[in-house]
Amino acid sequence: MDDAYEGSLSKSVAxxxxxxxxxxxxxxxxxxxxxGLPLRGYSCVSTAxxxxxxxxxxxxxxxxxxxxxxxxxxxxxxxxxxxxxxPVMKGMxxxxxxxxxxxSLSIHxxxxxxxxxxxxxxxxxxxxxxxxxDYVLHLLVxxxxxxxxxxxxxxxxxxxxxxxxxxxxxxxxQLALLCDAPRLSLVCHRMILKNFKVVSDSEGxxxxxxxxxxxxxELVESVxxxxxxxxxxxxxxxxxxxxxxxxxxxxxxxxxxxxGCKTIGPHDKDFKEDQAPCNYTACKGLELLVRHFAGCxxxxxxxxxxxxxxxxxxxxxxxxxxxxxxxxxxxxxxxxERIKKQSKKDEIKWKKLVEKMLRTKxxxxxxxxxxxxxxxx
Numbered sequence: 001m002d003d004a005y006e007g008s009l010s011k012s013v014a015x016x017x018x019x020x021x022x023x024x025x026x027x028x029x030x031x032x033x034x035x036g037l038p039l040r041g042y043s044c045v046s047t048a049x050x051x052x053x054x055x056x057x058x059x060x061x062x063x064x065x066x067x068x069x070x071x072x073x074x075x076x077x078x079x080x081x082x083x084x085x086x087p088v089m090k091g092m093x094x095x096x097x098x099x100x101x102x103x104s105l106s107i108h109x110x111x112x113x114x115x116x117x118x119x120x121x122x123x124x125x126x127x128x129x130x131x132x133x134d135y136v137l138h139l140l141v142x143x144x145x146x147x148x149x150x151x152x153x154x155x156x157x158x159x160x161x162x163x164x165x166x167x168x169x170x171x172x173x174q175l176a177l178l179c180d181a182p183r184l185s186l187v188c189h190r191m192i193l194k195n196f197k198v199v200s201d202s203e204g205x206x207x208x209x210x211x212x213x214x215x216x217x218e219l220v221e222s223v224x225x226x227x228x229x230x231x232x233x234x235x236x237x238x239x240x241x242x243x244x245x246x247x248x249x250x251x252x253x254x255x256x257x258x259x260g261c262k263t264i265g266p267h268d269k270d271f272k273e274d275q276a277p278c279n280y281t282a283c284k285g286l287e288l289l290v291r292h293f294a295g296c297x298x299x300x301x302x303x304x305x306x307x308x309x310x311x312x313x314x315x316x317x318x319x320x321x322x323x324x325x326x327x328x329x330x331x332x333x334x335x336x337e338r339i340k341k342q343s344k345k346d347e348i349k350w351k352k353l354v355e356k357m358l359r360t361k362x363x364x365x366x367x368x369x370x371x372x373x374x375x376x377x
Contacts, residue, residue, distance in 0.1 A: 050126060053124045060077075063077055065103050066103070069108065070109070075112070079103060081122060082105075085123075086148055089105065092105055117135055121139075122148070127154070136158055136159060137155075139155050140175065140179055144179040144180065144181075152181070159184060164187065168204060169204070170199060172188055174208065239356075243360035243361070247361045248280065248281055250313070251280055251282070252283040252286045261278050264287050292306050292307070292310075316350075316354070320354060
């Protein structure tokens with residue numbers, strides 16, 4: 001019997017594993033936000049637990065704290081919840097003198113509804129999208145004052161990703177400085193610089209000029225500084241373009257004098273009709289310059305502007321060339337000898353030009369003017 005039982009076990013198929021448990025909470029209910037998405041909340045607490053905490057707050061069951069707000073508003077809460085959510089409230093409650101088990105807090109300067117949304121957040125760690133849009137600035141201040149970092153980060157995120165505009169950026173910038181929110185203040189500052197003309201006409205800017213003239217002056221100075229940096233960036237880009245064109249002209253010059261290009265090149269070069277297209281962008285313009293230089297009657301330096309440019313290109317090449325003995329560019333060796341007789345001032349000027357040109361090209365590995373130039377035709 002035992003053998004038969006073991007045989008039946010060996011032939012049986014193992015049962016399928018049970019399915020994995022589903023998520024403890026649903027994150028697709030409407031009205032609640034996290035990272036700009038319509039979520040129920042952004043903690044690992046189930047929906048039922050959140051609803052339970054919110055019912056506890058709404059009903060005020062066995063509440064022991066009275067919170068006084070503007071216009072004689074009263075909100076009931078629980079000391080244990082407030083103390084665990086905010087260290088500042090914990091200290092205030094410890095110092096509070098109440099009647100019996102009741103203690104009291106006062107939160108003034110913000111609307112009662114904003115205080116209610118704030119206290120509700122301390123219970124459930126989530127906020128309604130509409131409440132966040134209506135009271136995000138008040139919630140930012142309350143989260144900073146009562147040290148609730150999770151809510152503070154969420155307020156900063158909501159402002160950065162949709163609630164910030166050219167109309168309120170000045171007010172939010174000042175608030176970010178007061179609430180020690182460096183990232184938010186940086187985002188606001190960048191928006192002010194980018195849209196300064198529009199922002200400077202806003203009511204917030206005019207109010208800041210009256211209340212914080214020093215901050216207004218610093219912002220204007222930063223705008224001027226950014227404008228100067230922008231002009232400097234444009235100047236360097238133009239300068240870089242010129243150096244890059246010079247380097248390409250040097251490559252094209254070597255290409256024409258060594259390999260030949262289409263109908264121009266060394267006298268011993270055999271040109272073919274089906275020659276492949278030239279890959280050097282500067283070749284066409286340089287070809288015209290070389291042809292002019294070869295036939296110009298005013299080729300003496302200083303007499304013809306086109307020839308003067310050609311002389312400069314030839315001298316620049318000679319300063320890049322590593323071996324003039326095998327170089328096929330005309331007058332390369334002559335310019336090498338001439339360089340030795342130049343003044344120190346001219347030498348420094350040419351040396352800086354060569355350094356900037358090579359740095360712009362960012363040459364790495366084999367140097368074009370040491371490897372390619374010296375290769376035989």
